[in-house]
Amino acid sequence: ETGVTQSPTHLIKTRGQQVTLRCSSQSGHNTVSWYQQALGQGPQFIFQYYREEENGRGNFPPRFSGLQFPNYSSELNVNALELDDSALYLCASSSILPVGEETQYFGPGTRLLVL
Amino acid sequence: GDSVTQMEGPVTLSEEAFLTINCTYTATGYPSLFWYVQYPGEGLQLLLKATKADDKGSNKGFEATYRKETTSFHLEKGSVQVSDSAVYFCALRVVTSGTYKYIFGTGTRLKVLA
Numbered sequence: 001e002t003g004v005t006q007s008p009t010h011l012i013k014t015r016g017q018q019v020t021l022r023c024s025s026q027s028g029h030n031t032v033s034w035y036q037q038a039l040g041q042g043p044q045f046i047f048q049y050y051r052e053e054e055n056g057r058g059n060f061p062p063r064f065s066g067l068q069f070p071n072y073s074s075e076l077n078v079n080a081l082e083l084d085d086s087a088l089y090l091c092a093s094s095s096i097l098p099v100g101e102e103t104q105y106f107g108p109g110t111r112l113l114v115l
Numbered sequence: 116g117d118s119v120t121q122m123e124g125p126v127t128l129s130e131e132a133f134l135t136i137n138c139t140y141t142a143t144g145y146p147s148l149f150w151y152v153q154y155p156g157e158g159l160q161l162l163l164k165a166t167k168a169d170d171k172g173s174n175k176g177f178e179a180t181y182r183k184e185t186t187s188f189h190l191e192k193g194s195v196q197v198s199d200s201a202v203y204f205c206a207l208r209v210v211t212s213g214t215y216k217y218i219f220g221t222g223t224r225l226k227v228l229a
Contacts (some may be wrong), residue, residue, distance in 0.1 A: 008116070033217065034220075041205075041221055042219035043217075045219075048215050055213075055215060056214035056216050057214075102215070103149075103164060105150075106158035108157055108158045
């Protein structure tokens with residue numbers, strides 16, 4: 001069974017640029033969630049995708065957007081990067097059924113540095 | 116709003132000591148509760164979970180009981196090892212109108228000395 005994988009592992013961008021992060025979900029999982037983890041903080045929920053639709057969103061502006069593909073992999077896109085976007089971005093996959101039994105499994109993360 | 120509060124770290128213990136990491140929550144409805152562990156340079160690993168009041172989650176010697184009356188989910192282990200050194204996160208999941216929302220605490224760093 002393949003776990004959750006993310007790419008790239010590290011990334012450096014400059015303010016104002018756009019970035020795309022990728023996530024492959026664990027085999028058998030149909031749901032992907034994205035989190036932002038600033039240094040020394042807990043993960044902050046960005047959004048969740050199920051069946052290629054957004055299924056929940058945290059307090060992040062619209063410049064954070066996502067996609068889920070038919071194979072359940074996902075992308076996180078961030079436009080107009082700001083210095084505060086520097087963080088570890090975590091992807092978690094899960095199976096949304098049975099209802100209430102969802103458990104998330106996390107990838108190793110992508111560390112983004114915005115200069 | 117929904118929130119999770121964890122005790123501040125770092126927590127430093129000697130090997131074989133008893134561990135308690137406090138976690139309390141505020142949430143509407145009936146959240147599910149989780150403990151995750153993060154080792155240096157890695158993503159989060161699920162440690163244990165509880166989905167309803169009075170449930171006890173357990174794994175690798177760690178335990179936590181979902182206490183609705185005190186809105187708490189404290190993590191305990193009877194005898195810690197050096198290999199338990201990591202950051203521990205308490206988290207809750209709420210479901211509103213079919214959509215999911217996850218909230219994590221700020222994490223508690225545990226250092227176990229040989």
